[in-house]
Amino acid sequence: MAVKILDGKSVSRRMMENLKERIDNLKKHRIYPKLVTLISVPDDSTLSYIRSQRRSAEKLGIIFEEIPVDGTKLFERLEKLNEDEKVHGIMVTQPLPKGITPVDLLMRIDPKKDVEGVSPASLGRLVIGEPMFIPCTAEAAVRILVENGYDLNGKHSVVIGRSTTVGKPLALMLLLKKYNSTVTVCHTGTKDLSLHIKQADYVFVAVGKAGFLRREMVSRRNVIVDIGINFVDGKLVGDADFEDLKDFVEAITPVPGGVGSVTTAILMEHLVRSAERLLEEGKT
Numbered sequence: 001m002a003v004k005i006l007d008g009k010s011v012s013r014r015m016m017e018n019l020k021e022r023i024d025n026l027k028k029h030r031i032y033p034k035l036v037t038l039i040s041v042p043d044d045s046t047l048s049y050i051r052s053q054r055r056s057a058e059k060l061g062i063i064f065e066e067i068p069v070d071g072t073k074l075f076e077r078l079e080k081l082n083e084d085e086k087v088h089g090i091m092v093t094q095p096l097p098k099g100i101t102p103v104d105l106l107m108r109i110d111p112k113k114d115v116e117g118v119s120p121a122s123l124g125r126l127v128i129g130e131p132m133f134i135p136c137t138a139e140a141a142v143r144i145l146v147e148n149g150y151d152l153n154g155k156h157s158v159v160i161g162r163s164t165t166v167g168k169p170l171a172l173m174l175l176l177k178k179y180n181s182t183v184t185v186c187h188t189g190t191k192d193l194s195l196h197i198k199q200a201d202y203v204f205v206a207v208g209k210a211g212f213l214r215r216e217m218v219s220r221r222n223v224i225v226d227i228g229i230n231f232v233d234g235k236l237v238g239d240a241d242f243e244d245l246k247d248f249v250e251a252i253t254p255v256p257g258g259v260g261s262v263t264t265a266i267l268m269e270h271l272v273r274s275a276e277r278l279l280e281e282g283k284t
C-alpha cells in the first residue's frame, strides 16, 4: 500500500507566499507588522527558538524585535508593549524569573496581541468556541490535515496528551463547530490506549516520547499527526516511530518536516491577522 506522507514544508511555503501578499497590502496602508519578544532568562534553547522565528519573520518583511528584560521590569515592559499601536504581537519566552508564574504573566498580555494564543483569555475564548488566537502547535496540527484535503467533520479524532500547550487546546479546536470532530483525549490514566487509537480516523500524538507510537498500537486506516519534538543522539525525531509506521498506516506527518514546519507559519499568520485588525478598524 502506498502511504501518504503529509508534508508540512509545502503547506508552510504556501502559507508564507499568501502572507507576503497580505503584508505588502498592509505596508501600502503604512502598517508595518511587528512582533516583539521579551526575554528575561536567555537560555540556549530559548535563543535558538527565537533565532528561527526571527529568520521566518525577516523573510516575510515582519519587524522582529528581541528585548532582554530584567525580571523586575517584566510587567512594566509588557504594559508598554500592550499600549504601543506599532506592536502587533507580543511573546514572552520561558523559563521565567523566579517568583513569576506563567499565569501571572500571561494574564497581562493584551489578548489582541497574544499571537501565540497562550494566555488564559485566549484559552478561555477557545473553550467558549470563539477563539481569537489558538496555540500555534495545536492549530498547525489541524492545518496540516486540512491543507492536505482531509475533512474532520464527523470523524473521530484521538488526541494523545493533555498538556495546556498542546493536547488540551488541540482537543478544544477539534471540537469547534468549524471542524466538528468527535474527540477522545488520552493520557497516562487511559486504560487501553490502543483500543481508542484503533477506532480513530485521526490520531494526534503529543506525549514527548521518541518513537512512542508503533505499528501494534494502530490500525491501517489511521491518519497519524506527529506533534512530538525529541532529540535522540542529536537527531530530531517525533513521538511516532516513522519507519515502523510509514508503510502501514493510511497517512503520516514526518518529523522533521511536518507539524513543526507549519507552527512558525501559523505564528506569522496570527501576527498578520493582528495587524490587519487595525485596517478593519480604520486605524491607519
Ligand SMILES: NC(=O)c1ccc[n+]([C@@H]2O[C@H](COP(=O)([O-])OP(=O)(O)OC[C@H]3O[C@@H](n4cnc5c(N)ncnc54)[C@H](OP(=O)(O)O)[C@@H]3O)[C@@H](O)[C@H]2O)c1
Binding pocket: 137, 160, 161, 162, 163, 164, 165, 166, 167, 186, 187, 188, 189, 190, 193, 206, 207, 208, 209, 227, 228, 229, 230, 239, 259, 260, 263
Ligand atoms: N511541533 C511543535 O511545534 C511542538 C510544540 C510544542 C511541543 N511539541 C512537542 O509535543 C510533545 C508534547 O509536548 P507537551 O508540551 O504537550 O508535553 P507534556 O507537557 O510533557 O505532556 C505530555 C502529555 O502526554 C501524556 N503522556 C505521556 N506518556 C503517555 C503514555 N505513555 N500514554 C498516554 N499519554 C501519555 C501525558 O499524560 P499525563 O497528563 O497523564 O501526564 C501528558 O498529558 C513534545 O514532544 C514536545 O516537544 C511540539
